[in-house]
Amino acid sequence: MVLCSSSVGVVSVSGNRPTGVSRASAAFPTLALHAVAGFALLACGGGSSEPPAPPAGAIPAGQTIGSAAVAGRVVFEGAPAPRKPVRMSGEASCHKPGDPEALSEDLLVASDGGVRNAWVRVVSGLGDRVFAPPSQPVEVDQAGCVFLPHVVVAQTNQVILFKNSDPVVHNVRSMAQSNATFNISLSGRGRSARRFFSKPEAVRIKCDLHAWMGGYVLVHENPFQAVSGEDGAFSLAGLPAGTYEVEAWHETLGASRQSVTLADGERKELTFTFRKGS
Numbered sequence: 001m002v003l004c005s006s007s008v009g010v011v012s013v014s015g016n017r018p019t020g021v022s023r024a025s026a027a028f029p030t031l032a033l034h035a036v037a038g039f040a041l042l043a044c045g046g047g048s049s050e051p052p053a054p055p056a057g058a059i060p061a062g063q064t065i066g067s068a069a070v071a072g073r074v075v076f077e078g079a080p081a082p083r084k085p086v087r088m089s090g091e092a093s094c095h096k097p098g099d100p101e102a103l104s105e106d107l108l109v110a111s112d113g114g115v116r117n118a119w120v121r122v123v124s125g126l127g128d129r130v131f132a133p134p135s136q137p138v139e140v141d142q143a144g145c146v147f148l149p150h151v152v153v154a155q156t157n158q159v160i161l162f163k164n165s166d167p168v169v170h171n172v173r174s175m176a177q178s179n180a181t182f183n184i185s186l187s188g189r190g191r192s193a194r195r196f197f198s199k200p201e202a203v204r205i206k207c208d209l210h211a212w213m214g215g216y217v218l219v220h221e222n223p224f225q226a227v228s229g230e231d232g233a234f235s236l237a238g239l240p241a242g243t244y245e246v247e248a249w250h251e252t253l254g255a256s257r258q259s260v261t262l263a264d265g266e267r268k269e270l271t272f273t274f275r276k277g278s
Helices: 023-045
Strands: 002-004 011-013 068-077 119-124 138-143 146-148 151-155 160-164 170-174 183-186 192-195 201-206 214-220 225-227 233-239 242-250 254-262 267-275
Touching: 068 242, 068 254, 119 214, 119 233, 138 151, 138 170, 138 214, 151 225, 160 183, 183 192, 214 225, 225 233, 233 242, 242 267, 254 267
Parallel strands: 068 267, 138 160, 151 214
Antiparallel strands: 002 011, 068 233, 119 225, 119 242, 138 146, 160 192, 170 183, 170 201, 201 214, 242 254
């Protein structure tokens, strides 16, 4: 029997030696069973639940290093496609809290064109500075058979606390490209698991048991990142004077970059505009 742990991705193996079979004869299948368990650990667990300590000299989380800021909006030009209803299964608990009909969240555009859930971050200009991640975990819940929130940001090596608030079994599978992947089972309400990502990337997560469930953990190496709000607005404050490349990324619209030069205490506005088919 191979089981995925709901907390730290541990695999347990149990099995009995058949009656009348010697220990020596049973050795090969036993070893094979443990080999299978090893592979299952990679598939079902996928890494440690606690990150390494920050390197010596890392800038502590929350420490101010400048007084400049970049703010602005992410906008969509044109008429976005209408949101599609999410076709959930017949499970009574699979309904988004407070919403009689769950709708797709892959593209949310306000009436004035503001794009929600765009990832805006400083991708260059900070030199060789290294930033320690916050000690507070980022939380991702599974409630009403959707990931809440749909998109979160985290720093490299910051703990992500995955939770299950539903009375049904969920799992969290990471579709990482640069980081180790994992697949953890959260077998009912109140279950949780801690994981982290050590390299920057947009990590797609999903629940295999409910095919419509998906979201993103957006991982960056510095704290100058944000998810745009309902109106498409974002703000990156506390930057030192310098020239920076700022990127806006969206799961369906792609990415766009702009360069900005800031003096001490200066604040500049950027607008990232996406168009249908761009």
